[in-house]
Amino acid sequence: MSGATPARRTLVLRAIVIALALAIWFSPVPEGLVPEAWHLFGLFLAAIAAVVIGAFPILTASVLALAAAVLTGTLAPAKAYSGFANGTILLIVVAFLVARAVVKCGLGERLGHLVVSLFGRSTLGLGYSIFLVDGVIAPAFPSNTARSGVLYPLALSVAEAAGAKLDRPDRRRLGSFLMFSGMASLTVSSALWLTAMAANPLGSEIARGYGLTIGFGSWLVASSVPTLAAMALLPLFLYKLIKPEVTATPEAPHAARRALAAMGPLSRDEKIVAATFVGMVALWAAAATLGLDSTAIAFLGLGVLLTTGVLTLADIAKEGDVLATFIWFAVLFTLSGQLNELGFMSYLGERLAGGLGGLSPLVTGLVLVVAYVLLHYLFVSQTAHLLALFGVFLDVGVKLGVPVAPLAFQLLFATNYFSANTPQGSSANLLFAGSGYLTQGELYKLGALTTVFNLLVYLLVGVPWLLFVAR
Numbered sequence: 001m002s003g004a005t006p007a008r009r010t011l012v013l014r015a016i017v018i019a020l021a022l023a024i025w026f027s028p029v030p031e032g033l034v035p036e037a038w039h040l041f042g043l044f045l046a047a048i049a050a051v052v053i054g055a056f057p058i059l060t061a062s063v064l065a066l067a068a069a070v071l072t073g074t075l076a077p078a079k080a081y082s083g084f085a086n087g088t089i090l091l092i093v094v095a096f097l098v099a100r101a102v103v104k105c106g107l108g109e110r111l112g113h114l115v116v117s118l119f120g121r122s123t124l125g126l127g128y129s130i131f132l133v134d135g136v137i138a139p140a141f142p143s144n145t146a147r148s149g150v151l152y153p154l155a156l157s158v159a160e161a162a163g164a165k166l167d168r169p170d171r172r173r174l175g176s177f178l179m180f181s182g183m184a185s186l187t188v189s190s191a192l193w194l195t196a197m198a199a200n201p202l203g204s205e206i207a208r209g210y211g212l213t214i215g216f217g218s219w220l221v222a223s224s225v226p227t228l229a230a231m232a233l234l235p236l237f238l239y240k241l242i243k244p245e246v247t248a249t250p251e252a253p254h255a256a257r258r259a260l261a262a263m264g265p266l267s268r269d270e271k272i273v274a275a276t277f278v279g280m281v282a283l284w285a286a287a288a289t290l291g292l293d294s295t296a297i298a299f300l301g302l303g304v305l306l307t308t309g310v311l312t313l314a315d316i317a318k319e320g321d322v323l324a325t326f327i328w329f330a331v332l333f334t335l336s337g338q339l340n341e342l343g344f345m346s347y348l349g350e351r352l353a354g355g356l357g358g359l360s361p362l363v364t365g366l367v368l369v370v371a372y373v374l375l376h377y378l379f380v381s382q383t384a385h386l387l388a389l390f391g392v393f394l395d396v397g398v399k400l401g402v403p404v405a406p407l408a409f410q411l412l413f414a415t416n417y418f419s420a421n422t423p424q425g426s427s428a429n430l431l432f433a434g435s436g437y438l439t440q441g442e443l444y445k446l447g448a449l450t451t452v453f454n455l456l457v458y459l460l461v462g463v464p465w466l467l468f469v470a471r
Contacts, residue, residue: 059328107266117260120249193219210394229461386415422447
């Protein structure tokens with residue numbers, strides 16, 4: 001279609017997507033599935049394919065899929081719209097607004113200059129600083145979505161302090177590198193600590209049923225070598241892949257220190273935002289211990305900012321992208337969850353895993369891990385993925401002779417590092433995906449390459465290490 005006009009090319013791509021949905025819809029329903037599960041799979045797959053090939057924007061593709069699911073009776077309205085009341089999705093929206101307050105009051109600019117003054121002699125150094133901050137704070141955040149609300153304002157402020165603003169096309173790749181560094185960092189920092197992501201303890205409880213006890217220390221021992229290797233190599237990989245326009249900035253630390261001096265002491269609004277932000281972080285860190293709801297904490301912080309006038313209704317009205325993000329993520333979250341509830345995910349996992357008889361334990365384990373990673377393209381939640389497939393894959397692997405400890409840890413680590421494969425692969429991605437620095441096509445491409453990179457690191461470095469320490 002190289003010679004076709006853009007309008008004609010778009011029509012052809014849309015016809016392909018519609019044909020894909022209809023082909024699945026009218027093909028025989030596989031034995032073991034209910035028709036609703038098969039039809040919903042067709043709609044979901046067509047929506048994702050539409051975004052990947054550029055037939056529709058992600059918002060358009062998702063709302064069309066939702067409308068088709070309800071109008072055809074595939075999903076009941078109450079189930080189809082349930083994602084709009086999901087606490088995690090609301091947390092993302094509020095985190096967007098709180099992050100905007102950090103930037104608006106000038107605190108973000110101050111933090112950005114501070115990071116640049118310490119690490120800003122090179123663009124690569126700025127990328128590593130994001131990974132470092134994330135890795136240090138990760139064990140205190142059982143929600144990687146909540147942690148993204150801390151990391152995103154920092155990455156945004158660093159990007160702007162480095163001159164990579166949205167109105168600077170000459171530094172767009174610099175902003176893309178820093179934004180995607182934040183998104184990629186969350187994938188590996190969550191694998192480093194047992195308490196860095198909600199699905200990690202859930203997986204350890206499932207593994208207990210197979211005789212494997214995983215505590216905070218044993219998780220850290222198992223994860224340390226492959227994850228630290230990934231954290232050391234991933235910023236360099238992204239740097240080579242994205243190729244930021246600016247590489248060496250020897251004068252940046254001095255300029256940043258001069259900018260900090262010119263800003264003077266903290267303003268009233270900066271103090272309020274800083275206190276609110278620190279309070280939110282502290283409450284998020286203690287949420288599991290105190291039984292607090294992370295979304296309610298975010299709403300409390302937003303309420304404080306609105307009450308004090310740091311953030312106004314006019315500011316919120318300017319955040320049009322927040323509404324679009326809220327809608328498409330809520331829709332895809334719902335469709336993915338309903339696929340799981342209708343039994344499609346477990347059916348697919350069992351069929352893939354059940355065809356491995358006759359392979360050696362090593363090959364079986366590798367195939368299970370790769371298949372587990374690839375199947376995340378059908379999920380919009382890491383926790384839902386783990387609950388649907390982790391036990392199934394672990395059970396099949398153990399029955400076919402794969403050692404339980406290395407397989408369990410590989411699947412658990414994958415539950416974290418595969419989260420960047422798509423913009424909707426984790427709710428923690430949404431702040432970075434909605435930043436404006438990355439297109440949907442770039443997010444899918446970078447996400448796929450980052451996931452493959454992480455997979456190779458965890459297999460090549462992690463398997464020998466796990467065979468040594470996890471017996």
